[in-house]
Amino acid sequence: MASTPLVKKMIQPSDKATSGFSKAPIVRPSIPSGKRMRTADELAQATEKISVRDMSFYYSENRALTDISLSIPECCVTAFIGPSGCGKSTFLRCFNRMNDMIEGTRVEGEILLEGQEIYSSRTDIVTLRKRIGMVFQKSTPFPKSIFDNVSFGPKIAGIRKKKDLYEIVERSLQRSALWDEVKDRLNESALNLSGGQQQRLCIARALANDPDILLMDEPASALDPASTARIEDLIFELKEQYTIVIVTHNMQQAARVSDQAAFFYQGVLVESGATEALFTNPQKQQTEDYITGRFG
Amino acid sequence: MSTKLDIYTAKRRGRITNLLFTSVCFLATVTCVIVLFILIWNIILQGKSWLSWDFVDSFPSRFPHKAGIKSALYGSIWLIGLTALFSVPLGVGAAVYLEEYAPKSRWRKLIQLNISNLAGVPSIVYGILGLALFVRALALERSVLSGALTLTLVVLPIIILASQEALRSVPDSIRRSAYALGATRWQTVWYQVLPASLPGIMTGVILALSRALGEAAPLIVVGAMAYVPFVPERLSDEFTSLPIQIFNWTSRPQEDFHHLAAAGILVLLIVLVSMNAIAIFVRHKYGKKIRW
Numbered sequence: 001m002a003s004t005p006l007v008k009k010m011i012q013p014s015d016k017a018t019s020g021f022s023k024a025p026i027v028r029p030s031i032p033s034g035k036r037m038r039t040a041d042e043l044a045q046a047t048e049k050i051s052v053r054d055m056s057f058y059y060s061e062n063r064a065l066t067d068i069s070l071s072i073p074e075c076c077v078t079a080f081i082g083p084s085g086c087g088k089s090t091f092l093r094c095f096n097r098m099n100d101m102i103e104g105t106r107v108e109g110e111i112l113l114e115g116q117e118i119y120s121s122r123t124d125i126v127t128l129r130k131r132i133g134m135v136f137q138k139s140t141p142f143p144k145s146i147f148d149n150v151s152f153g154p155k156i157a158g159i160r161k162k163k164d165l166y167e168i169v170e171r172s173l174q175r176s177a178l179w180d181e182v183k184d185r186l187n188e189s190a191l192n193l194s195g196g197q198q199q200r201l202c203i204a205r206a207l208a209n210d211p212d213i214l215l216m217d218e219p220a221s222a223l224d225p226a227s228t229a230r231i232e233d234l235i236f237e238l239k240e241q242y243t244i245v246i247v248t249h250n251m252q253q254a255a256r257v258s259d260q261a262a263f264f265y266q267g268v269l270v271e272s273g274a275t276e277a278l279f280t281n282p283q284k285q286q287t288e289d290y291i292t293g294r295f296g
Numbered sequence: 297m298s299t300k301l302d303i304y305t306a307k308r309r310g311r312i313t314n315l316l317f318t319s320v321c322f323l324a325t326v327t328c329v330i331v332l333f334i335l336i337w338n339i340i341l342q343g344k345s346w347l348s349w350d351f352v353d354s355f356p357s358r359f360p361h362k363a364g365i366k367s368a369l370y371g372s373i374w375l376i377g378l379t380a381l382f383s384v385p386l387g388v389g390a391a392v393y394l395e396e397y398a399p400k401s402r403w404r405k406l407i408q409l410n411i412s413n414l415a416g417v418p419s420i421v422y423g424i425l426g427l428a429l430f431v432r433a434l435a436l437e438r439s440v441l442s443g444a445l446t447l448t449l450v451v452l453p454i455i456i457l458a459s460q461e462a463l464r465s466v467p468d469s470i471r472r473s474a475y476a477l478g479a480t481r482w483q484t485v486w487y488q489v490l491p492a493s494l495p496g497i498m499t500g501v502i503l504a505l506s507r508a509l510g511e512a513a514p515l516i517v518v519g520a521m522a523y524v525p526f527v528p529e530r531l532s533d534e535f536t537s538l539p540i541q542i543f544n545w546t547s548r549p550q551e552d553f554h555h556l557a558a559a560g561i562l563v564l565l566i567v568l569v570s571m572n573a574i575a576i577f578v579r580h581k582y583g584k585k586i587r588w
Contacts, residue, residue, distance in 0.1 A: 098476060103400075130478040140469040143492050153477040156487065202473070209477060 038076055038259035040274035046073035049213065049243045050095065055109035057090060059102070064090050067109070068269045070262055077235060077244045079258030079275065081251065083290070086264040088247045092215050094118075095245065096132040097125055113213075130157065133206030137218040139198035141190035141205075146182050149190045149201055153209040168208050176204035177234050196227025203234065207242075214238065216246040220253065232257050251291055255279050263287045336565075343558030351559055355525040356541065360552035365560050368541035370527040371440065371520075372509060372567070375537055378444030379451065379508050384501055386448070387455030391497075394456070395463040396485050415453035422449045423514030431518050438519030440528045440535040446518050450511060451504040458500020462493035495582040502575035506568055512539035538564045 038046070050072040057065035065087045072078050080088035090099065097118065099105045111118040118128065130153070142149050150169045159165055169186070173179040178200040182193070190201055199219060206214060216235070220228040235244060235257045248254050254261055255275060262272035263286075271278065271287045282288045354364025390411075398404045426446030436442045466489050474484040490497075515537055523544075524536040538560060545557035 096476060098472070101472070101475065126478045126480060128478075129476055134476040136469065136473065136476075138469060140467075140473045142470060142473065142488055152474070152479075152487065156477070156479050156483045205473075205477065 037276060038274070040277055043073050043076060043260055043274050046076055048072070049074040049114065050245075051110075051112040051115075053110040053112070055094070055107065055111055057087070057094060057099070058106040058108075060104040063267065065094075065267045070269060070272055072243065072245060073260065074243050075239055075241070076259040077239045077246060077257050078260045078262065079254040080245070080247045080262050080264060081249075081254050081290070082264035082270075084249070087267040088264045089217055091264070092217055092245060092247050095213070095215055096129050096134055097123075098134065100125065130209045131211050132213040132215060133209055133211035134215040135199070135202050135206055135217065135219050137221055139195060139202050139222070141193070141198050141201055143189065143191055145187045146190050146193070146201065147186040150204050150208050153205065157209070169204075172204040172208040173201075175207050175238070176200045177230065177237075178204055194227070196223050196230060199223060199227070199231060200234065203231075203238075207238075211242065213243045213245065216244065218247055218249060221249060228253070251293070263290060265290070339558045339561050339565075342555050343560075343562045346555045346559040347562050351556075352563065356523055356544075360550065360556055363545075363553075363556055365538070365541060365563055367524040367527055368536050368538045368560070369563060369567075371524065371535040372537045372564075374440050374528050374535060375444050375447060375515075376505055376509055378441065378531075379447040380501070380505055382444065382448040383451050383455055383504070387452050387501070387504075388459050388497060390452075391456045391459030391463060392485060392490070395460050396481070396489065411453050411456050415457055418513075419450045419511050420513040420517060422446055423517030425449060426514060426518045437532065438521070438534055439532045441531040442518050443515050443520055443535060443537070446514050447508045447511060450514060451508045454504040454507065455501055458504065459493070459497045462496025462500065463489060465496060466492045495579045498578045498582075499575050502571055502578075506571050509568060509571070510539055510564070512537070512543055515540055516543075538567070 048071050052068055052070045052072075055065065055068045056063060068091065080092060082088050093099045094107060094111060095113075095118065099107075107119050113128075113131070117123065142152065147166075147169055150172050151165045154165060154168050159168070170179065170183075173182060178197060181197060182188075182201075190198065193201060199222075203214075203219075220231045223231065232253065235246065238244060239259075246254075246258065258275045260272065261275040261278045263270045263278070263282075263284075265286055271282060271284045273283075278287065279291055282291065351364045352369065353366055354362060355367050356365070357363040394404065394408065398407075423446060426442060426449065430436045430442040430445045431438060436445070470488050470492060471484055474488045479487070519534075520540050521534050521536050524534060526533075528535045542557050542560040542564065545553040545560060548554075
């Protein structure tokens with residue numbers, strides 16, 4: 001079975017196909033057999049890193065997320081899936097309070113990071129964002145050298161010695177699997193890197209802050225398949241040390257990289273659970289329809 | 297049966313319109329270049345034999361052959377230096393506040409509208425304001441400081457608008473990335489947004505200062521002297537400037553002074569061209585590193 005393709009197409013009559021959607025053949029993303037994914041038992045045993053309880057989110061008067069409760073386990077990859085506009089990116093941005101930058105947003109309920117309320121008035125946003133790193137959909141290197149990009153986080157945190165900064169830069173670039181490609185040109189502009197390299201640079205930049213959580217908002221959606229594969233491999237390696245939350249449009253990607261998956265639809269968390277279970281045996285009809293590609 | 301179009305015969309009307317439009321645009325360009333060329337050529341013809349080191353290094357005089365432009369050149373350098381010192385921090389600071397900090401309110405819109413309008417106010421109006429405020433109310437007299445402060449008023453709106461434009465051209469993704477890495481607003485602006493917009497800001501600043509260099513009207517109002525046989529050494533010293541000296545020479549009846557004026561214009565042009573060259577150089581040097 002060594003040559004089993006990652007994506008198996010299975011055409012089968014669906015026993016749940018009662019909702020009158022299209023009669024197109026069902027394509028169910030398959031769980032890759034080669035990589036070790038955390039099982040439901042392991043997920044249950046893992047320490048709870050972030051706990052969301054009855055959280056709702058508002059853009060002015062519009063409720064974008066409704067009564068969401070979810071537990072994000074430590075050192076696992078959690079994938080948020082769902083159609084465009086379902087609120088998954090909004091939810092992701094709640095964790096590092098990036099939504100604060102948008103005027104008129106409001107959060108109800110609780111998001112706890114290791115028991116501490118993220119939306120407490122006592123929370124220091126700067127420290128919060130150092131602990132919860134973020135990688136955006138479009139790679140956004142600063143128009144500076146590779147070194148300056150990665151060292152920005154530690155620098156503003158007060159580390160000034162060139163030697164210390166260099167160590168951090170090297171370690172971060174090694175962790176993001178970019179070191180070998182850029183070690184001879186750390187002083188070159190980061191904008192000369194390819195798209196995939198830029199995205200790994202953004203991951204390195206986030207890792208340089210030594211966070212415990214990494215948020216990724218569709219990190220590979222603008223990349224070619226080879227670069228995407230590298231990012232996915234990287235996510236797999238990083239989850240040994242970091243708690244990763246990834247938003248993705250790509251069902252196959254969610255199946256390949258995540259341990260836990262959460263399906264959002266119109267601001268509601270429809271279903272969540274171990275990826276394997278969610279993809280092979282979803283409990284809700286909507287989930288089934290979405291992951292088999294019949295809508296969304 | 298439909299007729300096939302012959303690809304060798306274009307529609308005649310379209311071709312003529314095209315040709316006409318191209319020639320009109322070309323003529324417009326050529327006219328501008330020719331006028332500029334004639335102007336410069338004329339000045340060079342008139343002034344080149346009078347332009348010498350002695351001319352640059354002598355004070356003005358009643359005798360054309362002894363007269364020089366030293367005090368005006370130094371006065372202009374003083375004015376531009378001081379104006380830059382006042383207007384750059386103020387202008388860039390105001391732009392940063394308006395773009396990065398100010399909440400989007402009606403007040404901001406009002407201020408913005410006012411700055412845009414101020415950029416179009418004739419400079420003589422600033423001269424009158426300078427006379428009332430700096431020369432009289434603050435009792436700075438007819439000093440080089442009064443002149444520089446008045447010129448600061450003239451160029452401030454230009455610098456603010458140019459800097460705002462430069463700041464606005466920095467994509468929001470840069471700010472978001474910096475915030476996501478735990479940067480405060482100050483760190484985001486200082487370490488990322490300002491460096492990224494520096495080429496645009498520098499170009500705006502130098503173009504604004506070039507304008508200040510060429511201003512005569514507001515300086516005459518605040519009391520720049522036509523005859524200054526010394527170089528300003530203190531902020532409170534009286535002064536003259538290149539455009540004022542040139543204006544003074546052109547208004548005299550003797551032919552020789554007109555040649556002096558032409559030589560003065562050449563000096564002014566050389567200073568202007570070198571300032572613009574610096575602007576281009578800065579843009580090129582820093583702009584290369586920044587692509588969006």
